[in-house]
Amino acid sequence: MAADIYAESFMSWWASADDRDRKLYEDVLGYEDKYFKDMTLRADSILRDFLYLEVADENGIFQPAALDGPMMASSIANWYYRFKVVDLPKGTQGRISIEDRVIEISPECCESPSVIMHEMIHAYEHALEEVAPFFRDILLFCLHKDLSEKIKDLYSLILRQSHALRAEDVYMEGGSHGVLFFLKSLDIDIRMGLRLGTTFGYGADSEDAPQA
Ligand SMILES: [Zn+2]
Numbered sequence: 001m002a003a004d005i006y007a008e009s010f011m012s013w014w015a016s017a018d019d020r021d022r023k024l025y026e027d028v029l030g031y032e033d034k035y036f037k038d039m040t041l042r043a044d045s046i047l048r049d050f051l052y053l054e055v056a057d058e059n060g061i062f063q064p065a066a067l068d069g070p071m072m073a074s075s076i077a078n079w080y081y082r083f084k085v086v087d088l089p090k091g092t093q094g095r096i097s098i099e100d101r102v103i104e105i106s107p108e109c110c111e112s113p114s115v116i117m118h119e120m121i122h123a124y125e126h127a128l129e130e131v132a133p134f135f136r137d138i139l140l141f142c143l144h145k146d147l148s149e150k151i152k153d154l155y156s157l158i159l160r161q162s163h164a165l166r167a168e169d170v171y172m173e174g175g176s177h178g179v180l181f182f183l184k185s186l187d188i189d190i191r192m193g194l195r196l197g198t199t200f201g202y203g204a205d206s207e208d209a210p211q212a
Helices: 003-016 019-035 068-074 113-131 135-148 154-162 164-174 179-192
Strands: 052-056 062-066 082-085 094-097 102-105
Touching (some): 019 113
Parallel strands (some): 082 102
Antiparallel strands (some): 052 062, 094 102
C-alpha cells in the first residue's frame, strides 16, 4: 500500500473512531513522547552522543546542534497507524498488523500501558528498519549500556529470554521478539515500575525471572 492510501485510511478511521479508540491513540502519542525518544531517534535520549554535533555560528563559535529533526520519521503518527479497542481471540491482549498499519487492543487491556507499549515497540522496530536501519545497532548498543547500569545481571536475563530454545517458542507463538525488542521492553518496565518481563510478556515476568 502506498503512503497516501495509509493516510486516507487513517483519515476515515479518525472520522469514525469511537471515544475509546481516540483515547487509545492519544495515550499512544503521550507514551511516544515520554518513553520512546530513543526509538524515534531524538537527540534528548540515550542516543544523544550519536545525534549531537557542533556547528560554527556566524562568529565562528561552535554551538551544539541536534540532528533529530529529520529522524523523527519513525514516529507513530508518520506511519498512519490506526488503533482499535476490539475483542480479540482468547488469550490475545494486543496485536499489530504492520501491513495494514493497525494496532488492536482488547477491551480489558485498553488501559494497560505495558500491553499498548509492547505493540508500539513492534511498530518502531519496523519503522526504523525502513527509514534508518543503520541506527538499529546504535540503539541496541545504547539500550544495553544504559540498562547494564540498572539491572544487576542483564546478561543472564538476555540469555534466559533469547536462548535458541526459548526464542523459537516465542517466535512460533507470537512472531519476532529479538534482543532489541527485549531490551526496550525492560527499559519500559523499569521506567514504569513494573516487574521485569511485564512488557515483553510470554511468561518473561514469571516468578523465577531475575529482577533489577
Ligand atoms: Zn509482540
